[in-house]
Amino acid sequence: MGNENNKFSGMAGGKPPLMPLCAWRAFLKAAVPVELRAREILFHAGDEGDGCYLIRAGTVKASVVSVDGQERLLAVLGEGTLIGELALLDDESRSATVTALRPCRLLHLTKSAFFRLGDANPTIYRLALRLLARRLRDTNESVVAQGSVTVQGRVARAFASLAEGLGAPQAGGRILLAQRVTQSDIAGMAGVARENASRAINEFLRDGVLARVKGCYAIEKPERLRQLAEI
Amino acid sequence: MGNENNKFSGMAGGKPPLMPLCAWRAFLKAAVPVELRAREILFHAGDEGDGCYLIRAGTVKASVVSVDGQERLLAVLGEGTLIGELALLDDESRSATVTALRPCRLLHLTKSAFFRLGDANPTIYRLALRLLARRLRDTNESVVAQGSVTVQGRVARAFASLAEGLGAPQAGGRILLAQRVTQSDIAGMAGVARENASRAINEFLRDGVLARVKGCYAIEKPERLRQLAEI
DNA sequence: GTGGAATTGTGATATAGATCACATATCAAT
């Protein structure tokens, strides 16, 4: 992820579509800044929520807990990502809990502001549609993967997803995950037991697919990882 | 699902938002009718696809096959549903294969027509956003369910989803699934082995949660089913 | 630095659910 701020990229990653400058200005003007301390919760699943947030700096995680108390991480999201848009769009309650992993600067856009903005500037709607489409595509894939892929593969997927959310590309194609992530987090993303995530990760470390750099993981062979995550 | 045609409801179901009449007229004018025979394939996953389709009559299934050849059913969809919108919105290839389960009448809207329509009439974009949001919410839930719910629960979810897509509410709260569906289909939706889907279904029949009516399933206790499907 | 807490590694079970192997039932076409 670059340093530019006029992005509107999704957790789906890929080439992030740029927002036209005029739209971006209008966006900035309508939004209000919000600060988050590390570990602070932005909102809980089930909350009534008004509006969405754009991450300008920092990292958050989106998670839900199932009836049996298991936490399931849906994603770890970084700069440039839009969050909280579901409740904005369909008037239901928040579908996940969002927690800051480190101090964050966000922009908050209320529901009414969003729709005013969009009505005046259809480009905004188009971008939002594209963003949602990407996410839906990813999530659909997840569903299939969950049922047809082994633990190794699902852990590989978790890393791929982390790379989208907070990967910093390095020389030689390496991708550094510039944020401490625990095995429990990864297990939560992959939907596997922590112990088994541990075993899978260690295999990846042994095979040189992953490496550990100052407590953070680095993806040494993104191509190999993608193969392992294949549906 | 009712018989009105000016709907724009999603597989997510619930109260389908009505499309304002003017928008609906414009939609009709821009769209071209398509007919599908039973078992005919509308498009394959991976195809380049232009535009989306609205189901006016009939039923289709959306599926993908994983590398190991397992077919995974994403949904069974009926009248009033919009399909194929992902490729429309994010310029990637078709994410699933769509097959007619019975003869269908569809409306096809090309990409350019869709965006022309939306730019002229932001209501269209708003509806599309809401539709995608609902689907994304459902799919997110699926992901969590897949990891934290037992076979019984997942089969229950499959039936709940079928009810959304093609359920006909009857007197006394019963919901009739007005379409023959095989156990393999259900297993494909739940992501479980057919044999185990069979066992789960029989328990439901024994407990009176489900019933069989002329080869079709009927949900006798929707509330109980929902409980079983709870995350 | 030191100590306590949080994370991680790893073997030994336990088990849900897949897979296999058929018998049985149902359907659709001649």
Next chain:
DNA sequence: ATTGATATGTGATCTATATCACAATTCCAC
């Protein structure tokens, strides 16, 4: 009606993964 094909039911395995039970590390607060 007869017949092949397709769908279903049900036991008997088998296996991947969860679970349990710790030891070994690493982290961070004082």
